[in-house]
Amino acid sequence: MINRFKTALLSGLLVITVTCGAGAQSINAGSRQAESAKPFAVREIASFDTPWAIAFLPDGRLLVTEKPGAIFLVTQSGRKTPVGNVPAVAASGQNGLLDIAPSPRFQSDRQVYLTYVEPGAGGSSLALARATLAVSGPRAELEDLKVIWRQxxxxSGGQPGGIIAFDPSGQHLFLTSGDRMRPSTAQDPDQALGKVLRFNLDGTTPSDNPHAADGGVRAQTWTMGHRNPYGLAFAPNGQLWLHEMGPRGGDEFNRIEPGKNYGWPEVSNGDNYNGTPIPRHATRPEFAAPPLYWNPVIAPAGLAFYQGTMFPAWQGSALIGGLASMGLVRVTLDGKGGADEVDRWDLGARIRDVAVAPDGAVWVIEDDSPGRLVRLTPL
Incomplete structure (x- = not known):
C-alpha cells in the first residue's frame, strides 16, 4: 500500500518517488516544468463558437466542427462556408458535435466521417456517421448521411471520446469511446464504453478483430480499459497511439495493441476526485501501463504525428494539445514502445485539436467561444 509521495525536479523532468512497503521506486512522470522557447510564429486565421475538431482535405482546405452542432469548410485564408444538413446533436457540457475526418479515399468518394453525441429516448449516446461532402459554388452540405454505428x-454523462483514425492501409477505421463518467463500463466487455473499436469503412466488423467470433460489442473491440480518450493517431512507423485524461492526475499516452486491457478504473497513476486512492499500474501487471503519463495533468486533446518539411526537427514527433496546460506538447518515440515529452509551448489558451497541413504548417484550435483557429510556421 502506497503511504508517501515525494517529488523532485531532475534535468527538467518531474520525478515522483513512491515509498511503499516493498521499497522506493522512481517514476518518470514525463512532466516538464519549464516552457520551451517558441520556434514558430503564431497567426490567427479565423474564429469559431466552441470548436472541437479540425481536419485537412487534400486540397488544403479544412473542415472545422463546433460543439454546439455546426460544421464549416474553411480556406487557409480564413473564408468560412457553413456546411448544411448537419445532424442534431445533444450539446451540453462535454457533449455535442465532435470529430470529423475525410475518408482515406476522399479524392474519389468525397466522403467524410463524423462523430457526435446523439440525443434520443433514455438520454444520449456516441454516434459515428458517414456522408458525402457536396460543394457547389458558395454552398456545401452533407448528403446521404447515415449512422453506421451507435453506442x-x-x-447520461460526459467523456464521450469520439476520435476517428484510419489505419495506414486505409482499410479500417478506429474509434475511441469514452466511459461517459460510468467507470465500470470500461471493464465490461459487453458495453462499448471505455473502448477503442475497429470497423471496416462501412461500419461492419472486420473478421480479424481480436474477438470477432464473439459477436456484438466484443467483436468490435480492439482494446478496453480507457477513461476519456481525446487523441488517437498512427505514427509514421505504423504504431497506433492514444492519449486519455486521467482522473485527478495520471493523464496517459499509450501505445495501442490489439486485445490489450489498459486498466481503467482498476488502475491509474492518478486518484479519484474525492481524494481516494486508485491502485497504480505497477500493482497490476496484467494491465498495459502507459510509457508516458503526466502528474500534474495537461488534459490532452488532439493528437497528430508530424510529417512535413517546415519543422524538420519534429519529424515523427507526436503533437498534443493541452487544455489544462494551455499549449502544445511535443513527444518523441523511441520506436520500441517508449515515449518522452521533449517540448512544451505556452499558447495562452486551451488547445482542443491539432493538425498538420499538406504544406507542413501546424494548425491548432482553441477550446473557447470564440475559439481561434491558429497557424504555426517556423520563425
Whole structure:
C-alpha cells in the first residue's frame, strides 16, 4: 500500500518517488516544468463558437466542427462556408458535435466521417456517421448521411471520446469511446464504453478483430480499459497511439495493441476526485501501463504525428494539445514502445485539436467561444 509521495525536479523532468512497503521506486512522470522557447510564429486565421475538431482535405482546405452542432469548410485564408444538413446533436457540457475526418479515399468518394453525441429516448449516446461532402459554388452540405454505428443503450454523462483514425492501409477505421463518467463500463466487455473499436469503412466488423467470433460489442473491440480518450493517431512507423485524461492526475499516452486491457478504473497513476486512492499500474501487471503519463495533468486533446518539411526537427514527433496546460506538447518515440515529452509551448489558451497541413504548417484550435483557429510556421 502506497503511504508517501515525494517529488523532485531532475534535468527538467518531474520525478515522483513512491515509498511503499516493498521499497522506493522512481517514476518518470514525463512532466516538464519549464516552457520551451517558441520556434514558430503564431497567426490567427479565423474564429469559431466552441470548436472541437479540425481536419485537412487534400486540397488544403479544412473542415472545422463546433460543439454546439455546426460544421464549416474553411480556406487557409480564413473564408468560412457553413456546411448544411448537419445532424442534431445533444450539446451540453462535454457533449455535442465532435470529430470529423475525410475518408482515406476522399479524392474519389468525397466522403467524410463524423462523430457526435446523439440525443434520443433514455438520454444520449456516441454516434459515428458517414456522408458525402457536396460543394457547389458558395454552398456545401452533407448528403446521404447515415449512422453506421451507435453506442447503446443511451444514458447520461460526459467523456464521450469520439476520435476517428484510419489505419495506414486505409482499410479500417478506429474509434475511441469514452466511459461517459460510468467507470465500470470500461471493464465490461459487453458495453462499448471505455473502448477503442475497429470497423471496416462501412461500419461492419472486420473478421480479424481480436474477438470477432464473439459477436456484438466484443467483436468490435480492439482494446478496453480507457477513461476519456481525446487523441488517437498512427505514427509514421505504423504504431497506433492514444492519449486519455486521467482522473485527478495520471493523464496517459499509450501505445495501442490489439486485445490489450489498459486498466481503467482498476488502475491509474492518478486518484479519484474525492481524494481516494486508485491502485497504480505497477500493482497490476496484467494491465498495459502507459510509457508516458503526466502528474500534474495537461488534459490532452488532439493528437497528430508530424510529417512535413517546415519543422524538420519534429519529424515523427507526436503533437498534443493541452487544455489544462494551455499549449502544445511535443513527444518523441523511441520506436520500441517508449515515449518522452521533449517540448512544451505556452499558447495562452486551451488547445482542443491539432493538425498538420499538406504544406507542413501546424494548425491548432482553441477550446473557447470564440475559439481561434491558429497557424504555426517556423520563425
Amino acid at each position: 447503446m443503450p443511451k444514458g
